[in-house]
Every structure is written in C-alpha cells, then in structure tokens.
Amino acid sequence: MNAELHTLTGAYALHALSDDEREEFERHLGDCEACTQEVRELTATAARLGLAVSVTPPPEMKAAALRRISTVRQEPPVAPAPARPVAARFRGRRMARFALAACMAVTAGSAGVAVWQHQSADDAQQQARAAQQQSEQLAGVLAAPDAKATTGQLAGGASGTLVVAHSKNQAVFVASSMPKPPSGKVYQLWFNDAGTMRSAGLMDPSQTTEAVLLSGPVDKASGMGITVEPSGGSPAPTSAPLALMNFATA
Structure with a gap:
C-alpha cells in the first residue's frame, strides 16, 4: 500500500484534496482503519478550531483582496514529468500537510497512537462517508450567518x-x-x-x-x-x- 497516502488525513479533513486525490484517498480509507479514525478526529478538531475564526469578515476585505491580486506575481506553471507515479504527485505536498495534521492533533490533544482492530473494507468506507457527511453538516452550522x-x-x-x-x-x-x-x-x-x-x-x-x-x-x-x-x-x-x-x- 502507498505509504504516502497516510500523510493526507489532515488535507482530506479540510477538503484540500483535488477530486482525483480525494477518490484515491477514499479508496485507501477502505483498507485503513487507522486513517479512518484519524480523519474523524481531525474533522472534529477542525470544527472546534473553526469556532475561533467564525466571525463575519469586514466589507472592505473583498476589495483589498481584489486590489492585491493585480500586484502579486503568479508563478509560472511547472510541466509535470511524464508517467509520474501517484507517490510523486503527493510528495510535493507531503510535509506541509503532515505538519498541518500534526498541529491539529496537538491542538485537540486527542490524536495519538492506538492499536487498530481489522474491519471489512465496506464497513470502513461507510464510516468514512458517515464521518464526512457529519463534518459537512457540522461545518455548515458553524458557518451559518x-x-x-x-x-x-x-x-x-x-x-x-x-x-x-x-x-x-x-x-x-x-x-x-x-x-x-x-x-x-x-x-x-x-x-x-x-x-x-x-x-x-x-x-x-x-x-x-x-x-x-x-x-x-x-x-x-x-x-x-x-x-x-x-x-x-x-x-x-x-x-x-x-x-x-x-x-x-x-
């Protein structure tokens, strides 16, 4: 199994993966209860951290952001290497996302090392879907006007x-x-x-x-x-x- 996928729990919990990455990671969740549990914990933590920033932005923020867009130089695109494996696609983001997941875990004080009991792939996928649905509803409540x-x-x-x-x-x-x-x-x-x-x-x-x-x-x-x-x-x-x-x- 691709070891790089284990580092994407934080990005998945924050909906920071592309569609292709999300599909591949969700297939991984079907075989990895450890990642399923970590996603559940990080999702709850992200919602809790959201309470600290759940304020209405000032009206002038949008105008300021639009002004700065015209003054910030965009980096040129980098052509990908041919036939690049999945592990390489994830490697560029690995350290930043791993650091994000680690910081979230420390903040919550609830993520740690555990002994995992094997479950069927279908059961794990159901848990992942249920956790994602609940996290979306939870985030919707916190973000409601x-x-x-x-x-x-x-x-x-x-x-x-x-x-x-x-x-x-x-x-x-x-x-x-x-x-x-x-x-x-x-x-x-x-x-x-x-x-x-x-x-x-x-x-x-x-x-x-x-x-x-x-x-x-x-x-x-x-x-x-x-x-x-x-x-x-x-x-x-x-x-x-x-x-x-x-x-x-x-």
Missing part, C-alpha cells in the same frame, strides 16, 4: 461551547478537557424543550475534546443538558444534569 454561540465552564474543569443555527434547525456542542465518564457510562446530550428533555445523541467516552452535531432538529428547544447514562444511552435522563446551557439569543 445566524450561528450564535454560548460558552460556559462545566464540572471538573471542562469547558463547553454550544452553537445554534436556527436557519439550519441544528446545533453543535464542542467540549474541551472533558473528564472521561465512569466505566460502563457515557455522556448523553439532551435538547431542553421547556423542561422536557429530548435525546440529542451521545458523546464518545474515549474523547476528552470533541465536537458533536446534536442529533435531531432544534425546533423550539431553548438549550441543552448533559447527563451521565448507561452505555448506549437512555430514552430519558436517569441522573441529574451535569450542565444546562441555553442557546444564545443575541
């Missing part, structure tokens, strides 16, 4: 940011430094519908930093809560909420 964020401190020194975009009827929760739940337990998220809690999905118990697209529509919910539930989740909360956060209104 009406996205509003609420940030607060949680128990155990953790912090959380709740982002809602009513135009998409969706919300995202980003947790940082979350303590791992007790063995056999999981953090479950809930929409707060006028005091009635509606399940909004589970957090990954192995992650301390995670961006989660809440399951289901926001509708008339005023915020969300977090409880500790048995592995697999519960149809209704079985414990007092660890935190309650309201959606920002302005």
